[in-house]
Amino acid sequence: MAKAILEPQQNKVSGGRDSGQSVAGAGSRVEQVRAEYVVSAGRPAAALVAQGAAGAWVLYRNQFLSSSAQTQISEIRKGASASNLIGMAEALHVPRERIYQLIGLSASTAKRKLARDETLDPPMTERLNRIGAIEKLAEDTFGDPVMASAWLQTSNLGLGNLAPLSLLDTEIGCREVSRVLNAIAYGGAA
Template sequence: MVAFAGDTGELIHQMRAGTPVRAIAGVAAKLGVSEEKLFELLRLPECNMNSRIVKDDLLSPTEQDRIYRAEKVLEKALAVLEDRDAARTWLRQSNRSIGGEAPLELLDTEVGYELVMDTLGRIEYGVIS
């Protein structure tokens, strides 16, 4: 399941309409983590998320943005590292170039997301080892 797909206009419309909470399962599976681990990494309260899952509710704008960031970072990591296992590992392991944190742990803020995307861009162009 692709949580966020389509051209930019379609994606904006989809996000404004709300993203079903069931999108979390697809993103967690793509990242190779449990839903609970994804909640922890993205700093989403597990009890709130589980309640939304039971109700088959929509994600809040904040939750939606964090899930979107995780999916976009995974796509970029796959493009740069060209291997699903390598991309998943890179996203979950602490990294000196981003302050010793795992890239997925930084996706709860826009600044952290930008740092992770910038780091992947530097890897892509050979600026970072």
């Protein structure tokens, strides 16, 4: 399930102060255009699905991140589909083997899980989603998935001159990358 997208819909409304309108003069009524928002989940979801494995990964990631803590715990315990490894690799523009390393899977185990359409175990699912949260934070910070991917793969002074992606195999590394992204987003020192 994709996150809902808000789209503006123009409606004309007339009224006085009680309906939130400004009044130009005493006793006059002013028409004002008010933007209401409607929820549209179909179009973005269809566009992401058209992107193949990367789009399916982004849909899964966004659904997971927008879920309640209880739902996230349940999803982690259930295990994510191994196909998300391919989607994450495509979305980040990195080799699959790099994602296998970050998740803590050998290439042979990953290939077996993919061939049999198996799920990842809970610790691997948790790592996958933790990396997904950093990926999403980078996309939100830079406003573009391609820029986010490039930033994650580029050495960063604030991270000891290491590429942020190289730190995402540990919780502490994810916290450090998150700290730098928040500093970038809010103008602090990285």
